[in-house]
Structure formats: structure tokens, C-alpha cells
Amino acid sequence: MDAVCSDLVAEVRAFRQRFLDVRYVDLISLDIPGHFYGKRYPVEMLEKVAAGSALKLPQNCVLLGTQGGLFKIGDYCFNDGDPDAPRRLVPGTLKIVNWEKQPLGQMLITSSGTEKPIVFEPREVLAQVLERLAGKGIFPVVAFELEFYLFDRQLRDGLPQFARDPLTDDADDQPNMHIERLSRFAPVLDEMVETARAQGIDTTVITAELGPGQFEINFGHLDDGLRAADWAALFCRSTRGVALKHNYRASFMAKPYLQHPGSGMHVHVSLYDEAGNNLLAANDQQPLRHAVAGCLELLPHCMPIFAPNHNALRRLSGTVNVATRASWGFEDRDACLRVPESDAKNLRIEHRLAGADANPYLVLAAILVGLEQGLETGRQPIAPLNEDRSSGINFPLEMLEAVQSMQHNAQLREGLGAEFVNVYCENKRQDHLAFMQDINAREYRWYL
Template sequence: MTARRLTADETQAFLEANPAVQWIDAFLFDMNGVPRGKRIRRSDLAGVAKKGLLMPASVFIMDPLGNCIEETGRLWETGDPDRQCHLLGGTLSALPVGDGRHAQVVMAVDGKEELDPRTVLANQVERFARVGQTPVVAVELEFYVTKRGKNGAFVLSTPDGLSDDPCRPLTFGFEEMDALSAFIDDVYRICEVQGLLVDAVMQESGPGQFEINLKHRPDALVAALEGLLLKRAVKAAARAHGLDATFMAKPHHDWAGSGMHIHLSLVDQSGQNLFAGDPVSKLFLHALGGMRESMADFMAIWAQSANAYRRYVPKSYVSLAAHWGFNNRTVALRVPRDNGAATRIEHRVAGADANPYLVIAAILAGMWHGIANETDPGPAAEGNSETIDAPPLPIAWVNALDLFQRSPIVRGAFGSSFQEVFSRLKQSERSNFERIVTPLDHLWYSQVA
């Protein structure tokens, strides 16, 4: 899976090897990480591979429901022009579940589109490349498997054979993986066909909650894309078994939240880990300092939805402040016990519903800030970090968005256009979400006064 264009030979080989495939979904990912694109016929694939596809620029200013948000100032004012897109080599693959008639391929915008999350990450990677450094990245994702609701509607109902008791989570057990073994087999089968380097799967701490890890990639763009494609693979496997899967950060107030943990190191041109030291390098400490100092500025990236902020609660292995520490799961920035070539940071702040392109871009932006300014991370937290003072994170969405919109660190890394448009997009989503009166309002407040 690389950034090269899909070739005619690759296309022809795919068609010959997959005679049953009749439809191919060609898509890119918007700011929310939602795949958006077009479904093309088998007979059109070769032509599209050669000429590409057009996508409206408004695809990057959509809310999670697919509405173009005019408050961004990028809809009527621009005429919503098309953007030329090409198909990415290495991403054309069949979907080996269901009726066998479907396949998929990832698109990328020609050149650079300032509102494209892929471009935002590419810009951060290029900053490090100019000084001979390469980020090595792996994505971990947590998710819930549920029964499928009527007419495809989402319901949080645990599949048959699984516990529905949050006091009996069976964490790190095998019973629930045994019950869903056919589903898990299909997840890994899809990933194998698509070239996704999946690692371990484990039972997490919520009813029907699991975690799947991806292996490290010396290409941050590939690692981010694999995180997005893993989500799609999990959902496809769930549908094939009459189930559903969700990467909501907090699908139930009494159940464990779902996070996205990013493992990241930095290597030089000879492949040497620049974070390695005794116990870590000075460069790594500066990177930690930058990630700490910028963490609140990027909170709107770690938590991109109203639901995501419900995940930030005490005693949940989700840090509420910018702590760092060695082999300590209560901190936001965990340095695992591995050393030498395996020395890395585990960034534990983002919700599973966030866009990996933007999450990794924000981590790299914080690292760059710290290295450039030789920022001191302060002492490592020991024990329960919740009892130790540290810069708090803005765990109310309105505060996170305000800080993101004003941050010079965000502006310097992501550009003023992306900063402004993303802020307006999410402010619109926030105001629309918060204006809705829910049954809980009636239950709690109808009898007041």
C-alpha cells in the first residue's frame, strides 16, 4: 500500500483474478474519517484508473450526517468546484465476504488540497523528512460489536452468547472471542486480502468490546489509512454476520469507552531509533515536552464529536491532563517498557471515532514543536497520575474548539485555512447537537419549579 497511482497492469491483474467482482467503491476520507466517493462498474474500472474521478470540494466540509456546512464559508462562496482525484496503487482489493461482487479502492486528491486530512498529515511527515527523520507509526482501535437493529438502525444490544453485564467484562478473556470467532476470522480475512498488517485481537473491558492492533509502519500516511480501512473491515465483517460494529468513543455511560492509541517513534536515515537512550534520548524528552504543551490545543482533534467528550471520566484509563510516564497506563503519554529500537510513545488520548490522519498529524505537530523549542516535559508521573497536578485538558467541546481555533501551534502546523474551516464545521455540529431537547431533559427538568 503506497502513495503511487494505480497502474493499468495492476488493474488488469485484479480484474482477471476477481471475475465475480462487478462493483468497486472508490472513496476518500473526509474530516470526520467517513469514507465518501462513488461506486463504479467493473467495465469502467480501467478507464477510471487511467483518468481518475472528480469529487466536489464540499466533500471536505461535511458533517457526520453528510450535510455540507455553509458556515465554513467554502460552499456557495466558492461555487463548490470539483477536485481531480486518482486511485491509489496497492489499495484495490476485493471484499471477501458477502456475495463476492464488491471491491474497493482508495482515492487521493491530485496535488495538495489544504482541507484534505491526508494532506494535513503529509505536510507534517514532510517537515520531518526535510531533516532526515521518519515517523514509525502503529494504530490500536477499540470497538463494540452489537446486534443489528431493525432496518439497519444502530442499537446497543450485545450479541447472543456475550455478556451484557458491565460488572462482568471478561477483560483479556477468550470466551467472547470464541463466541464471535467466525466474525473475527472474517475481519482478519478481509485485512489479509487488503494488505493490512493486523496484530493481536483482545477482549476489552465493555460488553462486546474488543481491540485490534495494527503493526508498525515506517510510513505515517499508510499507518493512518490502515486505521481507517480497519474500521471499514470490522464493519463489513459484522454485516456479513448479521451484526453491527461501532467505534463510538462512549456508546454507553456505564460501559468502558473506546479509544484510539497511537504508537509512534522516530528513526533517522540509517533506521536508528532517535528516541532510544538511557532510558530515552534528549530528543525524545523534547518531543514529549512538545506533545504535553500542545495537547490541549489539539483536543478538538482527539475528541471530534459530542459523544467523544463523554469518554473523559476519572478512573477509566483516559487521562484528563497532559501527563507522561514510563509504563504507566494512567497517563496521556505512555512510554512502554520496551527500549532500544522499540522505544516509542503510546499516545492514549484520542477516541476511537477520531480521524487517524488528523490524530497522527497532531501528534507529529506537537513533537515538532517540542523538538524545535527544546521543550522540557517535566518529571515523569508515577503511580496514579490523577493525583498529580498537570495542565488539564479542555473536556468540554466548546472550550476545546475555542482553544483549537485560537492556537498558534495549530495554525503553524495545519495552516490558517484548515484551522478556521475545521473550527466552523465543528462549531456548527456542536450547536446543532446541543439544541436538541432529549427525553433526559424531560425526565430531569419537567417538574422543576
């Protein structure tokens, strides 16, 4: 038994000794649309997997559409025999699930690091980008911020309802950023934070956001990009579960209300060398400007990642603090790329465009490819918004146009992998077409 297996076996045994009433563990991984799939294993079988027994799931689980269906993508799904692909346990991710009625465990799995990685698995795509950067002496430090809404648990005519204020039982329908909202919703918010920390997630600042029932959670900075994305993905899963316990729905939908702000995924990224020097701060911050230029040039071709569905594109419609063009600025929340005020050690870029329902592994991978190419080409960016409020680069706001722009971009095909780009774009194209195959009530009102 090698050292990795020994450590995994020790992790499983320690978990079993601590949580004697846990009988099953969910082995989970994120698919392309950002949903978890996996298997529920008896905990005694998990120890065998940790010791080296085979762990396989269908390769095409990664390709599921938003509604769980399979699309014909090249030879995948319908002409490949639906083969199994090996997975491995991700060390350090075996944690308790305390929002279910029966105690469970959960643990991340991935094809990354197996003898046959799935090139279009989101975690593997990010792993390859990080490995390439490390080979160039570039080491990112990353922190995610996620916005989300609380709704009443019961829908009305299929539509979400404002969350009920637990103190007054009235609908929390007043947009504000008042600190009192944190107090009123403290029971559910506190359990969300405690549950996240039980999964090893370093949750930090909580903010009551502008929308009714809208909140933001910040995570600590990590020098492990994979773990940073793991935290974002796992937080979404646990937060939804905790909300249901408290008779709410927690949603990371990018634009649930047309009249209120959408929910974003903000990603802070700084880049360091092996000695711990901030690469962006060198040479009077010229690398920062080069990195910004690379990100902005690539951003229009990454829109299917940053806004992965029809609703996410709605968020980019000119509401407060959401950019409608690829732009940047110092301490400017209207920009796609904001450079927060900081010292040279902590100089970073905050990428603010992605919707909260985007896939965190792919969002980070796309951002890093833009930064990487900016550093290599060394071009100067367009003027910051601080100097010119009209500065910016147009990006597509319609899914099929965005997919075409992504699929044929040579830089993305090289940076993320050509096979991934092909598979992802076809998945988004088919998902969008499936979504459009429905006539809603408004069409009948307008055109019948």
C-alpha cells in the same frame, strides 16, 4: 504513460484477472468527521482512470458534517459554486470487498499529489506533515490500536443491546478480559481479521477488553504514516460490514455505555533518522523527554481532533486507563502519553487519548506536530506520573471551548495549516450546535 500510471494500470488489470465476477469498484476517501465518501465505478472505467483519465469529485465532500449535511464555512459550500476537485488513485489499495452480498472492489482516492490538493482533506494534511518531517531528516514508524464494541444488530427503542453470545444465545453483558470471549466470538472476529488482511492490513494481536462485547485489535508497525492511517480507516469500514453479516453491529463510538469503559485509538510512534537510528533514544533519551514535552504542551489545543464529538468527550470522565489531564509516564496506562518498556531501537511513545471514532489521519498529524515542536524547542516535560500522580496539564472538556483553543493556537496553525484549522474548527462548531438542537426525553422529565 508515466511509470505511476503504468503501475496503476497493471494493478487494475491484475485485480480484474483475479476477481472475474467483480463489476464495480468503490473509490473512497475519508471526510473530516471520519466517514468514507466516494463513487462506485464500473471496473472497466477504472482502468481508464488508472491510465490518466480525469477523476473528480466535489471539493466540499470533505466538509460534510457527521450527519452528511453541509455547513457554511467561509465561502465554501454555498458561495463557491460547489466546484469539483481532482483526485487520484492511491497505488496498492485496490482490494476485494467480501462482506457485501455482491462482490465489489474498493480503492482509496485522495487529492494529495494532484495539481490542486484540498488543503483541508485529512489525508493531505497528514501528507504535508510527513513531507515536512522528512525534509528535516525525521522518519516516523507508526502502529495503531483500535478498540470497538459488538452490539446486537437490532436496536431497542433506539438504544444498543448487548451482543448475543453465539454459544449460549445470552447477552454478553459481563465485563471481563477473559480469553474465552475470543473463542465464543471467534467466527466474527476471525472473519474481521481475514477481511482486513485481504485489504493488505497487518492485523496482529486481538484482546477481549474490559467492556461487555468490547475488543481491541492491534496493527503492525509501519514506516509509512499514510499507510498506517489508511489501515486504521479501512479496518473500521470492513469491520462494520463483517459484523452485519454475523447479525452484530460493530461500533467505534467512543463512549457507548456510561457504566463501562470507552473505546480508544492508541497510536505508537517512534522517530528515526535516515540511517535508521532512533532519534528518541539519543543522548540518554533526552529527545524523548523533549518530544513528550512538545506533545503535552500542544495536546490541550488538539482536543477537537482527539475527541471530535460530544460523545467522545464523555469518554474522558475518569474511567479506568483514560487520562483526564495531559500527562505522561513510563509503563503507565493512566497517562495520555505512555512510554512502553523497550530497547533503544524500539523506544517509542504511545499516545492514548484519542477516541476510537477520531479521524486517524488527523490524530497522527496532530501527534507528529507535537513531537516535532518538542524536539525543536528542547524543553523538559512536567514530572511523569511515576514520580507524581497529580502531575498533568488541564485540557478542555467542552466542545466550544476546545474549538476556540484549537482555532487560535499559532503552533497548530503553522503545523497543520491555517486554512485547515479554520475549516476544521468551524465544521466541529457547526456539528456540535446542530447536535444540541434537540430536546431529549430527560429534559422533559426534569424541566417540563
